[in-house]
Amino acid sequence: MKDADMKARLKELYLPPATEFVLVDVPEMRYLMVDGRGAADRTALDHAVKWLFTVIHPIKRVARERMGKNFVEPPLEGLWWADDVQDFICGNRDKLKWRMMIVYEPDWLTEEMFEDGVAAAKTRLGEPPDGLRIESYHEGLSAQIMHVGPPSEEGPTVARLHQEFLPANGLLPHGHHHEIYLTDPNRTEPEKMRTVLRQPVRRSG
Amino acid sequence: MKELTQAELLLLGLVAEMPRHGYQLDQVIQQRGMREWTQIGFSSIYFVLGRLQKLGLVGAKRPGGASAGAKSRKIYSITSAGRRELAAQTIAALREVRPVHSSVLLGMINWPVLGRGQALTALETRRSAIAAERARLSAIQIEQQPLPDYVEALFEYSLGQLRAEAEWVSRTLDYMATKPWLE
Numbered sequence: 001m002k003d004a005d006m007k008a009r010l011k012e013l014y015l016p017p018a019t020e021f022v023l024v025d026v027p028e029m030r031y032l033m034v035d036g037r038g039a040a041d042r043t044a045l046d047h048a049v050k051w052l053f054t055v056i057h058p059i060k061r062v063a064r065e066r067m068g069k070n071f072v073e074p075p076l077e078g079l080w081w082a083d084d085v086q087d088f089i090c091g092n093r094d095k096l097k098w099r100m101m102i103v104y105e106p107d108w109l110t111e112e113m114f115e116d117g118v119a120a121a122k123t124r125l126g127e128p129p130d131g132l133r134i135e136s137y138h139e140g141l142s143a144q145i146m147h148v149g150p151p152s153e154e155g156p157t158v159a160r161l162h163q164e165f166l167p168a169n170g171l172l173p174h175g176h177h178h179e180i181y182l183t184d185p186n187r188t189e190p191e192k193m194r195t196v197l198r199q200p201v202r203r204s205g
Numbered sequence: 206m207k208e209l210t211q212a213e214l215l216l217l218g219l220v221a222e223m224p225r226h227g228y229q230l231d232q233v234i235q236q237r238g239m240r241e242w243t244q245i246g247f248s249s250i251y252f253v254l255g256r257l258q259k260l261g262l263v264g265a266k267r268p269g270g271a272s273a274g275a276k277s278r279k280i281y282s283i284t285s286a287g288r289r290e291l292a293a294q295t296i297a298a299l300r301e302v303r304p305v306h307s308s309v310l311l312g313m314i315n316w317p318v319l320g321r322g323q324a325l326t327a328l329e330t331r332r333s334a335i336a337a338e339r340a341r342l343s344a345i346q347i348e349q350q351p352l353p354d355y356v357e358a359l360f361e362y363s364l365g366q367l368r369a370e371a372e373w374v375s376r377t378l379d380y381m382a383t384k385p386w387l388e
Binding site: 039049050060186187188190 | 222223224232233236347348350351353354357
């Protein structure tokens with residue numbers, strides 16, 4: 001993705017209305033990512049998040065200087081799924097799988113900058129989590145909405161997406177449940193937290 | 206209303222983020238390294254909260270409605286008057302330029318009382334101290350990742366000031382070290 005596209009794209013992709021589901025076409029983007037499983041105990045998840053932000057810190061500094069007002073702080077994003085969809089629906093947190101990620105764009109960010117970021121982070125955090133990498137991900141057509149409130153209370157909205165919005169629009173889920181965390185839980189009261197809920201879809205039939 | 210002190214403004218900002226217990230306020234102040242740039246001890250947290258309460262800017266509730274109990278169990282939250290006052294004082298803090306006068310000004314004005322060697326050594330020591338401070342701040346910044354963008358900007362402000370000062374010291378040292386010295 002080019003510098004000038006970043007801001008407009010991110011605005012469209014990361015600021016859906018809170019009142020209704022909307023469809024967006026999410027382009028292929030590179031992400032810095034770490035996979036893990038289980039969320040009942042947050043240790044591995046918190047460790048992964050710490051690593052992502054520590055690796056990307058020096059890279060953001062370069063990007064901020066080079067891009068000026070085109071620069072946008074990339075938020076933390078998470079994909080969530082389970083081998084057995086029942087575990088996902090019932091919220092069995094120890095059975096959930098997750099992928100924590102941060103957008104790694106625009107296109108001039110290199111593998112080498114990533115390697116340097118990892119080397120610098122090692123001096124603080126020790127060995128990186130398994131599978132820390134840059135990977136492209138293309139969600140394409142997706143339904144999304146802004147969830148206002150604690151992420152733990154997104155259940156009814158997700159249910160409404162799958163039981164009402166998708167069937168009413170002839171859509172089927174086609175990819176992992178995606179959350180984009182726009183607010184810092186340590187600085188925001190739970191009722192005011194904002195999370196983008198995104199579900200990649202395909203047209204049925 | 207008169208201007209709030211730094212400690213008052215800081216605590217008002219923290220209860221504006223979300224209602225918090227006294228001990229949580231202490232933890233947050235600790236985690237964010239706020240003691241470094243404000244004069245606020247654990248015991249003075251309650252003193253400052255008490256003052257904010259008297260001014261009607263902060264309210265305190267005990268969970269469960271019990272009338273007695275340790276003050277650390279109270280939950281403090283901002284009132285609507287508190288929110289207005291916080292906004293007004295934040296605007297003032299952002300708008301106003303209040304130069305802080307560094308000791309280096311006094312050092313430079315009395316430069317001639319020193320011999321060349323003494324003066325240059327003192328400035329060189331300043332240069333190392335600035336480098337150490339930049340490294341220290343950068344380390345805190347990275348340890349506290351992730352930070353919201355406005356806090357990143359706060360760190361960039363402090364680091365930028367130090368960078369400007371480092372450039373000034375180097376330029377001044379270069380000049381003073383090479384000019385023909387009149388003893």
